[in-house]
Amino acid sequence: MTPPRTNLKQxxxxxxxQILFAALERFQQYGYGKTTMAEIAADCGxxxxxxxxxxxxxxxxxxxxxxDCLGQQRAAIEIIxxxxxxxxxxxxxxxxxxxxxxxxxxxxxxxxLVEMVDAICEHRTDIVISHRRSIAxxxxxxxxxxxxxxxxxxxxxxxxxxAILSATVIFDAPHFMKxxxxxxxxxxxxxxxxxxxxxxxxxx
Amino acid sequence: MTPPRTNLKQxxxxxxxQILFAALERFQQYGYGKTTMAEIAADCGxxxxxxxxxxxxxxxxxxxxxxDCLGQQRAAIEIIxxxxxxxxxxxxxxxxxxxxxxxxxxxxxxxxLVEMVDAICEHRTDIVISHRRSIAxxxxxxxxxxxxxxxxxxxxxxxxxxAILSATVIFDAPHFMKxxxxxxxxxxxxxxxxxxxxxxxxxx
DNA sequence: CTTATGAATAATCAAGAAAATATTCAGAAA
DNA sequence: TTTCTGAATATTTTCTTGATTATTCATAAG
Numbered sequence: 001m002t003p004p005r006t007n008l009k010q011x012x013x014x015x016x017x018q019i020l021f022a023a024l025e026r027f028q029q030y031g032y033g034k035t036t037m038a039e040i041a042a043d044c045g046x047x048x049x050x051x052x053x054x055x056x057x058x059x060x061x062x063x064x065x066x067x068d069c070l071g072q073q074r075a076a077i078e079i080i081x082x083x084x085x086x087x088x089x090x091x092x093x094x095x096x097x098x099x100x101x102x103x104x105x106x107x108x109x110x111x112x113l114v115e116m117v118d119a120i121c122e123h124r125t126d127i128v129i130s131h132r133r134s135i136a137x138x139x140x141x142x143x144x145x146x147x148x149x150x151x152x153x154x155x156x157x158x159x160x161x162x163a164i165l166s167a168t169v170i171f172d173a174p175h176f177m178k179x180x181x182x183x184x185x186x187x188x189x190x191x192x193x194x195x196x197x198x199x200x201x202x203x204x
Numbered sequence: 205m206t207p208p209r210t211n212l213k214q215x216x217x218x219x220x221x222q223i224l225f226a227a228l229e230r231f232q233q234y235g236y237g238k239t240t241m242a243e244i245a246a247d248c249g250x251x252x253x254x255x256x257x258x259x260x261x262x263x264x265x266x267x268x269x270x271x272d273c274l275g276q277q278r279a280a281i282e283i284i285x286x287x288x289x290x291x292x293x294x295x296x297x298x299x300x301x302x303x304x305x306x307x308x309x310x311x312x313x314x315x316x317l318v319e320m321v322d323a324i325c326e327h328r329t330d331i332v333i334s335h336r337r338s339i340a341x342x343x344x345x346x347x348x349x350x351x352x353x354x355x356x357x358x359x360x361x362x363x364x365x366x367a368i369l370s371a372t373v374i375f376d377a378p379h380f381m382k383x384x385x386x387x388x389x390x391x392x393x394x395x396x397x398x399x400x401x402x403x404x405x406x407x408x
Numbered sequence: 409c410t411t412a413t414g415a416a417t418a419a420t421c422a423a424g425a426a427a428a429t430a431t432t433c434a435g436a437a438a
Numbered sequence: 439t440t441t442c443t444g445a446a447t448a449t450t451t452t453c454t455t456g457a458t459t460a461t462t463c464a465t466a467a468g
Contacts, residue, residue, distance in 0.1 A: 009410070033421090036459060047413050049462080058460065125382060132383070156395070163395040167371035175379065178329060179336070191360070191367040199403030213440070237451090240429060251443050253432080262430065 016054050018044055020068070023061050024113075032062055032116040063124055066117040070131040073102045073172075077135065081142045088146025089200070092164070093193035095142065100171040100182075100189050107177045114174045136165045143200070152200040164196060220258050222248050224272070227265050228317075236266055236320040267328055270321040274335040277306045277376075281339065285346045292350025293404070296368070297397035299346065304375040304386075304393050311381045318378045340369045347404070356404040368400060 022043035026035035037058055041048040055061050080094045106114050121128045140161035146152035154160050170176045171189060180188070226247035230239035241262055245252040259265050284298045310318050325332045344365035350356035358364050374380045375393060384392065 037461085038459075048460080049414075050412055052461070053411080129383065159391075159395045160399060162392055163399050166374045166392050167396055167399075169374040169380065170370045173377075173379070175377070176373065179333065187363075188366055188370050191363045192371055195364060195367050195371075195403040196399060197403070198405075199399040199401070201402075241431085242429080252430080253444080254442055256431070257441080 012054065015044075016064075019051060019054055020061065020064055024065055027062070027065065027116055028110055028113050031112045032119070059120065059123075062116055062120050063127060065113075066120045066124075067127055067131075069106070069113065069117050070127070073099065074131070074134050074138065076102060077138050081138050081145075084145065088142055088149060088151040089193075089197035091142060092139075092146075092197055092200075093190065095139070096168050096171060096189045096193050097186065099168055100185050103172055103174060104177060104182050104185070107174050118174055132165060136161045139164050146200065154200055160200065167192065167196065216258065219248075220268075223255060223258055224265065224268055228269055231266070231269065231320055232314055232317050235316045236323070263324065263327075266320055266324050267331060269317075270324045270328075271331055271335075273310070273317065273321055274331070277303065278335070278338055278342065280306060281342050285342050285349075288349065292346055292353060292355040293397075293401035295346060296343075296350075296401055296404075297394065299343070300372050300375060300393045300397050301390065303372055304389050307376055307378060308381060308386050308389065311378050322378055336369060340365045343368050350404065358404055364404065371396065371400065 019040060023035070023040045026039060026043070036048075037051055038048045040061070041051050044051075051061075055064070076098045077095050080091050080098055083091065086094075106117075136158070140157050143152060143154055143157050143161055147154055147157070170179075171185065177185075223244065227239070227244045230243060230247070241252045241255055244265070245255050248255075255265075259268070280302045281299050284295050284302055287295065290298075340362070344361050347356060347358055347361050347364055351358055351361070374383075375389065381389075
């Protein structure tokens with residue numbers, strides 16, 4: 001049996017966080033392509049080669065940040081889903097609006113970051129797919145709550161959740177933000193929410 | 205008043221069609237960037253400079269083809285909308301599936317064309333917007349029919365049509381085709397159609 | 409043994425020349 | 439007059455090649 005490690009090892013997670021923070025600043029300000037590993041390392045007071053003890057490569061740093069960015073959206077939606085003080089239909093609308101606002105905010109305020117996240121998602125479908133699954137699970141939880149509270153009557157919870165997820169892609173993909181103003185999008189989101197909520201209220 | 209023209213002028217539209225046909229062949233096989241105006245012209249038995257009597261520039265040829273491509277989708281949907289032998293709900297599902305199949309077919313069989321259409325739509329938002337408006341009008345017609353036949357009960361026809369259009373973007377944008385297999389998409393489309401049709405049946 | 413670095417290597421980017429191509433235009437053919 | 443073309447010009451792409459940057463690795467520091 002191996003003896004317990006007595007050596008004080010550094011907290012890898014903490015250093016990764018530090019690196020991600022430094023990288024985020026640079027990526028936002030100068031873009032992914034224009035920031036060098038050496039710069040990120042310098043910001044962290046370490047050498048470039050040492051970065052590779054914490055991340056496989058530069059793209060993985062970008063991927064971690066992209067995951068973070070998508071995770072923030074998930075967190076915002078999760079709060080709405082768990083806020084049981086309003087009815088499920090209203091919360092579904094709020095979720096869709098939250099998606100829209102998250103996307104719109106990033107597109108208008110952090111275009112370089114969006115550009116990077118977009119590029120990384122292009123090559124790493126797994127990140128997109130796992131994010132989508134994660135949002136689908138939140139929707140499914142919301143639908144389940146709605147069913148239990150009598151707000152909804154649904155045949156197939158996960159199928160409905162996935163359908164809603166697909167229906168809201170336009171609010172999630174930066175790509176489409178140029179098609180309408182925020183105000184127009186808000187109206188569309190509202191109309192879609194109304195339609196969906198209505199559709200969830202009857203058994204098929 | 206101007207006298208009637210007696211000169212036999214060539215049918216400009218016909219020649220434009222010929223040019224578009226030749227360009228389409230080349231673009232599909234070799235891609236937009238790799239085909240030259242000289243090649244297109246040679247295929248039509250004319251000089252490159254003569255092309256400019258029929259199209260402003262190369263990009264306009266691409267734009268015309270992109271418009272054509274989107275127009276074909278519109279035509280397929282229009283046929284479904286006008287086929288009043290089935291009920292409106294069923295036809296809405298068919299419309300969504302038609303969108304999906306059009307996109308999927310092009311992505312898998314004509315990737316170079318899709319790439320070109322995508323690139324052109326990036327710079328010419330007007331083409332996308334007018335196509336979307338045109339599809340929205342078809343949806344609106346379908347909803348109106350559904351309301352008249354008693355299948356649907358809808359507060360705001362055009363708002364609902366636009367919401368449905370937005371909800372189906374995932375089936376329309378080549379972008380997303382990598383997220384699922386055709387079979388998975390078909391199931392999602394069916395589930396979404398069910399949800400939407402259900403939502404159209406009650407007054408909000 | 410863990411942590412870290414600088415030097416070495418590999419991959420990518422950037423600038424500029426050369427070649428290919430888009431576009432224009434004066435004038436020929438019909 | 440209308441239709442068309444070849445030569446001329448303007449743009450874009452391609453191809454080098456030097457420089458920058460990512461990544462690896464042998465080895466130092468603690």
